[in-house]
Amino acid sequence: MVLQEKLDSFKRQKEEIKSFKDLGLCDELVEACDSLGWKTPTQIQVEAVPHALEGKDLIAHAQTGSGKTGAFALPILNALLDFHSKQGYKSAPIFFALVLSPTRELAIQIASQFEALGSGIGLKCAVLVGGENLMQQQIALGKRPQIIVASPGRLVDHLNNTKGFSLHMLKYLVLDEADKLLDVDFEKALDDILNVIPRDRHTYLFSASMTRNVKKLKRACLRNPVLIESSSKYCTVDTLKQQLFFKPAKLKDCCLVYILTEMSGCTSMVFTRTCYATRLLSLMLQNLNIRAIPISGQMTQPMRIRALNKFKSGECSVLVCTDVASRGLDIPAVDMVINYDIPQDPRVYIHRVGRTARAGKSGFAISLSTSSLSSRVTSFVFFITGKTLSEYDAQEEQVWLLFERVTESKRLSLKKLKEIGGTKKRRGGDEDDEDIERYLGVKGKRSKLGKRE
Template identity: 60%
Template sequence: MGWKQPTRIQAEAILYALQGRDVIGVGQTGSGKTAAFALPIIQALLEHRQRFFACVLAPTRELAIQIAKQFEALGSAISLQCSVLVGGIPRTSQTISLAKRPHVVVGTPGRLLDHLTNTKGFSFNKLKYLVLDEADDLLKAEFQKAVDDILNVISKERRTFLFSATMTQKVEKLRRACLKNPVKVEVDSKYSLVDTLRQELYVVPAKYKDCYLVHVLNEMPGSMIMVFVRTCKEMTARKVDADEIMILRESH
């Protein structure tokens, strides 16, 4: 994947994770938290091949999909199989994916609990690793009951990794509830940003938003771009508008 050196949180968290410790990792956006928990899990999976080996909880479907892609990329040499359980996607396709008994399941709390409750043959009775990514967001009211219910039905004999950009009182409470003698790795101050991340704010009229989006994308050729939108419906409309604007620009 072109990685030469570990980031700070990877260098510290992976060391403890390979020792079999539960880990709390606190680091800012872009610090490399996903690989910090994915690599130790893949190493353990290499040594003890098992289906439904690990579960990762994430607060959004975009993050869940991103995490799954990293697991598949890092685990490609051992043919790692991963299922993504999120809303907005038909349950049938996810049920078929679970029937193949993947090594890693990544999902949002509500949809994951739905499958644990209603999908025949799917359980985490022998789960070895649980990851709570962006734990501060997972503890919002909309997720809290589902997270509690999931913790009640999965194997207690597991390693648990909790990663977050911040360490709030709620995250500390969750730590006490589901981790055993964890080690805390904190590499950055609260709300800080990595040096390679640049933030810019454009204040534009709503009706010109698509045009400005195309302009910004054109200014960064060759870059990997992720665009966040509020709803699936808006995402579809945004794609159509952006394509139309691009055609108009090229025609002139």
């Protein structure tokens, strides 16, 4: 009976929260939210922020695009301002909070949101990710930032090599995309970090697909955490239309071109299994006058940022990517996600299709499959999301009409990629970025099958 009364009380409390002021945030942050156009808190913010303001650790699981970054950034900044008001600004410790991210692009995005929320309070934020100049990051640390957003590997590099850098005063630790960070790929780096930060801290774990492995969760050293699940373990939003396009394997590239041509007014993300495929498909699409650009883990960080900026600005309408772009990136204008290669891990599927239909908007997710795989794919998606895939409506003869042009474009693309590979082996270095960008058509070079973009 007592438990039921507590649940009813908590439910009434959530229903009463209609603004960021109702969450218990300070006036400075309420104004910051208003200036960013955040009128009402999202469900995950309503459920997580009050617990965080009470000083509790969190394990939070919510759909992609649900406002998870704000759910952990707001209580951290509120605590920082509270510390300033009680102890004075100059006495506040540097490196107040650390946010770990599995990808560089997500780390940069998280930092930009912290900076936007803290623009009126003099917040300093440092981003420590691989692929960027180590010395410049050391200079940024010397400016005494309150917030550090980092990838685990690069943070360990700084802990080992940057003189005077220590996290012994850290108050908050956030693992964003926590299920990925707790995987074996990050195990050693994460353990190195956990061994040098205070145990007396607040810890938040956020993800759209949270692990249930208790042993993994214990590694994060949580203290009586509150579990928040604003969605089921694996789910997609109701505004996402999920479809299956199955044709013979030799028509797979034609199917991709057909969809992008039919939906030519849309911005699209095309997910592939390999880095090589991102470059090959981008070049093939460019040859067919479709403005595509690749992004993968094999590209240098400046090149990845340029590709992402071109896509966000609308200069390129198609981003061909590996799963380096599947987690956390907030690109509001994505209309469609295409699974050129269907993932085997259900978590990966959820994160991929979560790049569209964000913040209440609608979107499309289309998975390409050969006829022999169609039933397996349909069962796979139904098993992880509880939703059935409708068939993408297309006339096969129209797809076949593209066969000759697409085949020739792919042949030329394969030939060009061989040239790029030879150039990289001979020279190496950052100058190769310009060669690859030029070959991939993003600098306006005329291709053999297309016009100048």
